[in-house]
Amino acid sequence: MKKLLYRKLFKDYLLFFLIALFSSSLIIWVFQAVNFLDIMVEDGREYTVYINYSLLNFPKIISRLIPFVLFFSVFYVLLQYELKNELIIFWNFGEDKKKFVNFIIFVSTFLLLIQFLLTSFIVPNSQNKARSFLRDSSVNFFGSFIKPKRFNDTIDGVTIYTENKDKDGYLYNLYIKKDIDKGFEITYAKKGIFKQISNVPVLILYNGETIINNVNQITNFNFSKSDFLLKNLQSNTITTTKTQEMKTMDIISCVIAINNIKANLFKRKQDEIQNCTSPNRINITKELYKRLIVPLYIPTLMLVPYLLILSSKEKLNFKKLKLITFLAGFFTIIFSEGIVRFINKEFTENIVIFISPLISFLFLYLIFVYKLIYKNKIK
Known part of the structure; x- marks a missing residue:
């Protein structure tokens, strides 16, 4: 019992x-x-x-x-x-x-x-x-983390800023800074959009300019259209x-x-x-x-x-x-x-x-x- x-x-x-x-x-x-x-x-x-x-x-x-x-x-x-x-x-x-x-x-x-x-x-x-x-x-949904009027630094070594984003995903007045081996690269563009080309994420930029500072040597060039490749870029998340x-x-x-x-x-x-x-x-x-x-x-x-x-x-x-x-x-x-x-x-x-x-x-x-x-x- x-x-x-x-x-x-x-x-x-x-x-x-x-x-x-x-x-x-x-x-x-x-x-x-x-x-x-x-x-x-x-x-x-x-x-x-x-x-x-x-x-x-x-x-x-x-x-x-x-x-x-x-x-x-x-x-x-x-x-x-x-x-x-x-x-x-x-x-x-x-x-x-x-x-x-x-x-x-x-x-x-x-x-x-x-x-x-x-x-x-x-x-x-x-x-x-x-x-x-x-x-x-790796980072896949690139378009989702971009917030207008914010410096988006989710991607390691890359900072992206845009003033506006419409319902179709187009970004306006972009500022992109990318760290390179011995300097940095800054790109300005009036318009841009994320797309997948051959399964590779690409930020297509329109009407802008790129300035490259490499070993204290500055070069720049203008473009009407440019592809900013995002392949193999990693997140800033602590891993x-x-x-x-x-x-x-x-x-x-x-x-x-x-x-x-x-x-x-x-x-x-x-x-x-x-x-x-x-x-x-x-x-x-x-x-x-x-x-x-x-x-x-x-x-x-x-x-x-x-x-x-x-x-x-x-x-x-x-x-x-x-x-x-x-x-x-x-x-x-x-x-x-x-x-x-x-x-x-x-x-x-x-x-x-x-x-x-x-x-x-x-x-x-x-x-x-x-x-x-x-x-x-x-x-």
């Missing part, structure tokens, strides 16, 4: 958690996907780049929401059990509250492993793949690998290399690891904390709502305990995410921050030991 009760409790936790997680993640993803439209519209990217880039950001949203949703799920379900007198069933069947607490700790270990998998492997890999779509793609896109093994190896930690495992030379530089030292340490330390708060977040079993709704202090429990969980979430700002460059100075999940869990577990075991023995 006890197994059935625990099974029901677990199903209620899991159902509420999954519904809350995916519904909230989907809402945030939709709003984020709308912002990613800039990649396609203003940056001139293809629809496939936009779709793949948006979808690959979904795992990151899930990983960031798991701690929040997990705490609120356990808190809400356990509170409903208490308000509906369903917890009394456990106590009437002689269930020990200590075993009840150990049950949630056991469940939290599985969720901890899932979060580790997300933050350490799935999210960095998906972020790197999303960035690869930008690295491997280099960021710290959060690095492999977890590289992050660990970089921390070991930078801090001269004696370790045979993951030991590599600093120059063999991308982004593993002294100026990036603090960012590497922060990323290590986010991936390997923040998930360790999950057992604490799942244990905090169980403070509610230390009392019952019939007691006068239950409302106060309910508020304290909610604030304790909320503070734990803020603390786990906010303490990253206090990480220093020196690895040894961050030891307290790195063991803070263990400290918080042991502190909370000792409260349960005192309340449920030691205090009962005194009585």
Whole structure:
């Protein structure tokens, strides 16, 4: 009978958690996907780049929401059990509250492993793949990112300005500056339009002049019609690998290399690891904390709502305990995410921050030991 009760409790936790997680993640993803439209519209990217880039950001949203949703799920379900007198069933069947607490700790270990998998492997890999779509793609919809009366510098090394643009796509009074190897090239034109000629994007210019400054030698020529080729021109979008896109093994190896930690495992030379530089030292340490330390708060977040079993709704202090429990969980979430700002460059100075999940869990577990075991023995 006890197994059935625990099974029901677990199903209620899991159902509420999954519904809350995916519904909230989907809402945030939709709003984020709308912002990613800039990649396609203003940056001139293809629809496939936009779709793949948006979808690959979904795992990151899930990983960031798991701690929040997990705490609120356990808190809400356990509170409903208490308000509906369903917890009394456990106590009437002689269930020990200590075993009840150990049950949630056991469940939290599985969720901890899932979060580790997300933050350490799935999210960095998906972020790197999303960035690869930008690295491997080129600007295609050239006409879409040109805004009248604005200096459009989406294309790397090229600045385009136009006073007006009509409904047919014609641009008027154009100014184009292009960087070349040893100077720059400036083109003025009264009129222009983007076209595809033999699958090559071309900006056709009419009635203008081109001035070329090459090694401090200036030449110019007038034209009635000129083709400004846009083939192989890249966007100004940042396409280099960021710290959060690095492999977890590289992050660990970089921390070991930078801090001269004696370790045979993951030991590599600093120059063999991308982004593993002294100026990036603090960012590497922060990323290590986010991936390997923040998930360790999950057992604490799942244990905090169980403070509610230390009392019952019939007691006068239950409302106060309910508020304290909610604030304790909320503070734990803020603390786990906010303490990253206090990480220093020196690895040894961050030891307290790195063991803070263990400290918080042991502190909370000792409260349960005192309340449920030691205090009962005194009585």
